[in-house]
Amino acid sequence: MSVTPLAAHLSARPAAFRGRIGRDARSGHYAVPRRYRLHLATADPDCLRIAVTHSLLGLERACPVTFLSAVPDCPDGGHSALRPLYDASAHRYTGPALAPVLSDDWSGRIVSSHGPDIARDLARHFGGGRPALYPCGAESEIEAVERMCAQGIEEAAQRAGAADAEAAERAAALDTLLTTLGVLERGLGAHEHLISDQITAADVELWVALVQLDTVHRHHLDAAAVHRIAGHPALWAYARRLAAHPAFGAHLDLDAIARRHHARCQGLEAAGAAVQILDWESHAADGTAARSQVNRP
Structure with a gap:
């Protein structure tokens, strides 16, 4: 199917963290199996996209997943289970602790809470030998x-x-x-x-x-x-x-x-x-x- 891009920009929920997984240590967060963990509430569409991507790539061992409740349990719409990660990752963070989250188990901090970036990084840096979800040229x-x-x-x-x-x-x-x-x-x-x-x-x-x-x-x-x-x-x-x-x-x-x-x-x-x-x-x-x-x- 040939798709013509729309002129308007893609709207997305603002993400508190936009770190990326890279190819080596100079990138800050380099790809190492079992270093990272996903935190997902699959009733949320951003999380559902990541969960499907993760399963298509067969990353259950390389990047474990913690599944969260469908309905956030904090008054501000965040997840209490994610609050320690948010607090450790940003000094005096006052926003809601939202999913999705990709965290770094080595540092105990958040790498990214931006769904599209997380999905792309999983596919590009952990997807070797697995289905090409982002084929070259597409x-x-x-x-x-x-x-x-x-x-x-x-x-x-x-x-x-x-x-x-x-x-x-x-x-x-x-x-x-x-x-x-x-x-x-x-x-x-x-x-x-x-x-x-x-x-x-x-x-x-x-x-x-x-x-x-x-x-x-x-x-x-x-x-x-x-x-x-x-x-x-x-x-x-x-x-x-x-x-x-x-x-x-x-x-x-x-x-x-x-x-x-x-x-x-x-x-x-x-x-x-x-x-x-x-x-x-x-x-x-x-x-x-x-x-x-x-x-x-």
Whole structure:
């Protein structure tokens, strides 16, 4: 699939730490197996992307994961389990202790809390001999898919379901969402993957966006809008196939996503809440079995 980058910049949640994993000691944080640890709450989409990436790369031994509760337990929206790391990493840090976090077990400090950087560094510096999630020459296409998912799907879906927005604004946002889905539908065609003949980071990005669209955003859309969103058979068949892949389905915890949504959501539920697009639990049966082997709060 050929993807044309959007002009607007990708919006992202501000990250308190933006350290990077490098190739050698001069980079500050060089790649050493079992030096680093991930802290993830997979009900959060940023964390879900990293968890899928981590599993696709088979890094369970090289970079252990600590899974956090779906709903943060601090009043400021942070995780109390992460507070010691944040306090050790920044003098008098006053912000919330958010996931995702990549920490350095050698120093007891945080390397990064920026999801896209973490995923890229795992793939580039621990991915030797493993699937090429960022194939050479495909970086611009992957970045374009990231922008499409962030702006054309997630942001557009939020605006389309915003109860305090004008009807015209909601209609325009829905049109943006449907246009984006249409582009992706035509791009997929009969292909199994988005930009290559194998799974790449673009597939991880799009799959998580589709999970959020069906399990979170549709709750604030009317039924007619959800039926129009569902009218992209190639796209949802693609989402269903990936959900059956253990690296994806193992991290799909629908109950956790629902609890996180209800704890954070300030919008009004609409008729679309009753119109589920995919039966994720059924399609992710293999992944669910794998997830039962992991101790999660």
